[in-house]
Amino acid sequence: MKASQLYAPTLRESPAEAELISHKLMFRAGLIRKAAGGLYSYLPLGWRVIKKISQIIREEMDAEGGQEIMMPIVQPSEIWQESGRWQVYGDEMMRMRDRHGREFCLGPTHEEMITSLVRAELRSYKQLPQLIYQIQNKYRDEIRPRFGLMRSREFIMKDLYSFDKDESGLDESYKKMFDAYTRIFTRCGLEFRPVEADSGAIGGSNSHEFTVLAQSGESSIAFCTNCDFAASDEKAELKIIIAPAEDEKPIEKVETPDAHTIELVKNFLQVPIEKTIKAVAFQDDDGKLILAFVRGDHEANEIKILNASGAMHLHMAEESAIVAAGGSPGFMSPIGLKDGTIVVVDQTVMEMHNAVAGANEKNFHFINVNPKRDFKNVIVADIRKVQAGDPCPHCGHELKMTRGIEVGQVFKLGTKYSKAMNATFLDENGKAKFFQMGCYGIGVGRTMAAAIEQNSDEHGIIFPRNIAPFEVVVCPINSKDQAQLEFAEKIYEELKNSGIDALLDDRPERAGVKFKDCDLIGYPMRITISPKSLETNSIEVKIRKSGEISELPRDNYLDQVKKILETL
Ligand SMILES: [Zn+2]
CATH class of the missing domain: 3.90.960.10 (YbaK/aminoacyl-tRNA synthetase-associated domain)
Structure with a gap:
């Protein structure tokens, strides 16, 4: 891709209503544009990030035996009446009527839809387990949509539903998803923790929230520096602190x-x-x-x-x-x-x-x-809030506090929906049994926003390599200089041919303007082509994250560039 052809309008100012860094930077870097409160268009750079995150999710879901489907966004009210959630959801649900007066909603989630789908099709324990997912828009009519993609009314989600014949099967599906989520957020280059969580309104008994650590996060988390314990400050169970023994004096x-x-x-x-x-x-x-x-x-x-x-x-x-x-x-x-x-x-x-x-x-x-x-x-x-320095309930080591953004959640639903919607299969003895279900969500847009909250500085975004809109930007200092531009084009072609996702900034702008945009958008690596490059037959590599600049010989730079990218 050439930057001269790219629809990526960058801006100096952020919208007045933007409070969060991610909201400001996504707007300024030309990743998203607002259509109405809580509704956004993704511009090419933003959509590239979304597609990369989606692809990582897809690969890891498929690796665990997940099968991708696509269900309708528009859902009939009847299935929500069956589960009893048509009322429960209240004003958060976006509702509509068709021309015949029949009631529908824009799906805020798909437990009802998937349960009504499989109950007619999955009949035998021999067909289980099933892990079925989709990546799709969801709708929640937030009372006050804010924080950009963090709390929007339309959002992209991956939702997977597991169907098992018994609880131990559900445990296995849950573990598969837990492990897949760990791989997904690791591959996205994020620092995160799976946090023990309440299951809340959606029901079920066992749940973890995958939380990206960021100071702007809405939830406060205690985590252990020694073991993998992490819990929200509301949920963290604490050990009794026994005060040193003393002789009791009269009151x-x-x-x-x-x-x-x-x-x-x-x-x-x-x-x-x-x-x-x-x-x-x-x-x-x-x-x-x-x-x-x-x-x-x-x-x-x-x-x-x-x-x-x-x-x-x-x-x-x-x-x-x-x-x-x-x-x-x-x-x-x-x-x-x-x-x-x-x-x-x-x-x-x-x-x-x-x-x-x-x-x-x-x-x-x-x-x-x-x-x-x-x-x-x-x-x-136990009625106190966890605080830094408290002993870890698992290992006794000191706990630390941080803030985080929830980007994914795994739930064991059990038979909550299968019972309510009478979804059964025949077990080994020919007896009808309710499916054991789990549901597993990832906010795709939220993951992008959280990545930016965690990775930015005063100049802009610092994208982790695997989810960056482009991995490398090749930047001739003066695109009007034919020799420089040709040199840069060659480098760009070589990068592309070796499988690196590269962009050529061939815009006839001043170098300062181009560099500012590169930093704002947050490409992990910038390769600068200057008059010196032509003289000495070399390229200059700048790492966005560290600011480190190095010179590489023109003849065998590719292996080095690949090696550096591995670390970003
Ligand atoms: Zn611990």
């Missing part, structure tokens, strides 16, 4: 004037923060007070508190509710509250000795609180 009430925060209490009483206990107060939907207690330096995890307390929702507590339960805001503890107050105490708090906690009285705290001795009628659970 004592002391005056702590105006010390209504942990910082103030610890400074006033001159105790380490690990010796303090703090409270968070909530009310459930009926207004019932739920008090949660964690160590002073820990943070309460609302999801865990929700699960431990049995409440449906948590709302921040009104001061009046706290007072009514016998408490005093800023001076709370489980000691001396009215009966019936729900008190959840973190498991680590129960292992503390001679600690400081509120006295449920303004300007007073207890010292020498020993929770096992002094807390009555409390629910003990």
Whole structure:
């Protein structure tokens, strides 16, 4: 491809609404253009990236026995009525009627469609397992589409569905997909983690999110530096921290004037923060007070508190509710509250000795609180948020925190959909059984966006080689100089002939303009042809990622270029 013919309009400015780096850079580098809120056109460079990611996905799906099909985007409401999700999906589902008044939707996902397809066709255990996938547009009517391709209304997804005869078959299919996903994101050149996840609204019991590590990510992740443990901060289960043994002293009430925060209490009483206990107060939907207690330096995890307390929702507590339960805001503890107050105490708090906690009285705290001795009628659970430095629940090594972008998810659905839609096969004994299903998604556009979030600098995108729109750009400094252009054309032809995806920047622009565009679009390697190249019969190679520049002899540069590309 020659850049003079390429439809790749680059821009200095990014759209005002763009918040994320990937959104800004995809727009500026001419990869995408907005059609309407959450709807985008992919221009040639963007589409090349999408096609490369799709191809990697395809190869790895096929390697595990996946079979590609294509199902309709437009889906009849009946199958969604069967699964019970026609209502559940609410306003996120894009719905429409045909000329006869029959209801349809634009598929947000395809569990119903695939289940209704195979239930009529797969009849025997002998036909199982089946791994069936497609790469296709999906639709979700986001209330506020934003972040470019991260949260759009139309998006490209690979969705694979597995059908097995029993749970151990499902385990195997799940493992196949887990391994395939690991290979896919490795080949895409991304730093990622499979994160243990909740299965959420889609159902099922077992799930991992494949998360690309990036500071702009929407989810907070704890990961181990020693083993492969990784979990979202909401999900990470934590071990109890046992405080060193101490002789228990008698509890004592002391005056702590105006010390209504942990910082103030610890400074006033001159105790380490690990010796303090703090409270968070909530009310459930009926207004019932739920008090949660964690160590002073820990943070309460609302999801865990929700699960431990049995409440449906948590709302921040009104001061009046706290007072009514016998408490005093800023001076709370489980000691001396009215009966019936729900008190959840973190498991680590129960292992503390001679600690400081509120006295449920303004300007007073207890010292020498020993929770096992002094807390009555409390629910003990793991209710704190993971934080950096916590011990790994698998190996005990130190955990680190990072942020990430979810690009893929693997789910075990079990029989959720096969039961709801009565999809059965005949087993070895001729008995009808429900399929064991799994579903496995990858956001293709999201993967492109996440790759950019993870790989960019102030000059633009730094594409990993395997998903770059072109691997190498050949750039004559002055395209109007016939000798330079011819030299560059030869190099370009040689690269192409040896299987390298190359672009020739033959535009009659100033060198500075061309270099800026190369950096903005993020080609992994630039080969510059200058007057010096002609003089010394050499080429100049610049690596986008490191900025490293080297000169290679014209005669045997190809092997070296290939070797360098292997590392990008
Ligand atoms: Zn570990």
